[in-house]
Amino acid sequence: MAPTLLDLTHPVTSGMPVYPGDPEVLLEPALTTATAGVNVLALHLGSQSGTHVDAPYHVDVTWPTLDGLPLSLFTGPAVLADLRGLAPRTAVTPDQLAPALDLLTPGAVLLLATGWARHWGTDHYLAHPYLSPEAAAAIAAAGVRTVGMDALNIDRTPDPGPADPGVAALLADLTDEHDPAAAEPFSLAAHRALLGAPGGAVVAENLTDLTPLLDAQAAGRGVSVSLFPLRLVAADGAPVRAVATLAAD
Template sequence: MTAPVLHDLTHQVTTAMPVYPGDPEVSLHPALTTATAGVNVLSVHLGSQSGTHVDAPYHVDVTWPTLDGLPLERFTGPAVVADLRALPARTAVTADQLAPALALVVPGTVLLLATGWPRFWGTGRYLAHPYLTPEAARAIVAAGVRTVGVDALNVDPTPDPGPGDPAVAALLAGLADDHDPAPAPEPELAAHRILLGAEGGGVICENLTDLTVLLEAQARQKPITVSLFPLRLAAADGAPVRAVASIG
C-alpha cells in the first residue's frame, strides 16, 4: 500500500508578514541565545488571526463558541476543493459556482475554496480576492459543511483601508496599478456570520497556500484529508494553524 503524501498548506510565519488591515503586526526576534544563555528561544508577537489561521464563531459574536468550545472534529476531515481560479479580482462567488463541489460533500467534509490568490501574497493585489456571497455561504451551510478553508485573506470582501493606514502601506503600494473596483457593499462580514453561526458552530480557515496540487489530486479521484488544528489558546476568537493535506 502506498503511503499518503503530505502537503503543507501553511504560510511561513515571519516578521512583517501580511496581516489583515488593522490586525497586530507579526514580529519574531531572539529572546535568548546560546551565546548569552546557553539556549536559543524565540520571542513571538502576533495576532490570533495571523497567517494561516482558523476563526471560531466567537470571532464575530461574543455569545457564540470560542475556539476551545469546538470539537476537534471541526478541524479535520475529508476535503472537497472548489475550483474558483478563473474568477477576476473582487468577484462575488455565487451558490451556482459552488454547486459542483457541494454535490460531492458528505457530513464532516472540509470545503476548500481555491481562488489562486496565493500568487499575490505579500502584494496589494492580495486584498482584492474573490469572496462569498451570503447566498453562497448559506448554500454551504445547507449542504452540511461546517468547516471552510480559503487560499485568500478573507471569505468576505476585504475593504481598501486607505492610504492613511501605515500598517498596510506596503500592501497598498501594489494596489495602485490594479484598478480593481471596490467591493460591493454587503452586511458586515455576512459570510463569516453565516458560516460561523451554523448549527453546532462553524470554522473558517483563511490564508491557505496554493491548492492546485489538491485540485489535481481531486481530478484523479485521489482521497484528500485536511488537518487544520489550531494553537490551544484559551477563550480565543481564532488561532494560527499548521494546515496539512494528506493525499492518497
C-alpha cells in the same frame, strides 16, 4: 506508494502580511546560546495571523470560543471547489459552488481554491474573490461546518488606502472608487452565515496554493486535511499548521 503530505501553511515571519489593522507579526530572539545557553524566540502576533482558523466567537461574543469547539471540526476529508480565474473582488455565487457541494459527505471540509495565494505578500492580495451571502448560506445549508480558503478573507476585504489609517478609519471609510464593489457596504455576512451554523463551525483563511489538491481530486485521489489550531483559551481563532494528505495513487 505512500500517501503524500502537503503543507498548506504560510511561514510565520516578521513583517508578514496581516489583515489591515491587525497586529503586526514580529519574531525576535528572547534568549540566545551566547548569553543564556539556549535559543528562545519572542513572538508577537495576532490570533488571526497567517494561516489560521476563526471560531464563531470571532464575530459574535455569544457564540463559542475556540476552546469550546470539538476537535472533529478541524480535520476531515476535503472537497475542492475550483474557483480559479475569478476577477478581483468577485463575489462567488451558489451556482459556482454547486459542483463541489454535490460531492460533499458528512464531516467533509470544503476548500475554496481561488488561486489567490499567488498574490501573497503583494497589495493585490487584498483584492481577492469572496463568498456572497447567498453562497455562504448554501454552504451552511449543505451541512458543511469547516471551510477553508486560499485567500485573506471569506468576506470582501476593504482597501485600507495607501496610508493604512487603522481599524477605526478603515471601518468608517468603506468604499474605493476604483473598486467594482465600491457600492457594497462592509460586511461579515459570510462569516456570520458559516460560523453561526448550528453546532458550531470554523473557517480557515490564508491557505497556500491548493492546485495540487485540485489535481489530486480530478485524478480520483482521496484528499483529507487537518487544520489544528493552537490551544488558546477563550480565543476568537488561532494560527494553524494546515496539512493536506493525498491518498496513494
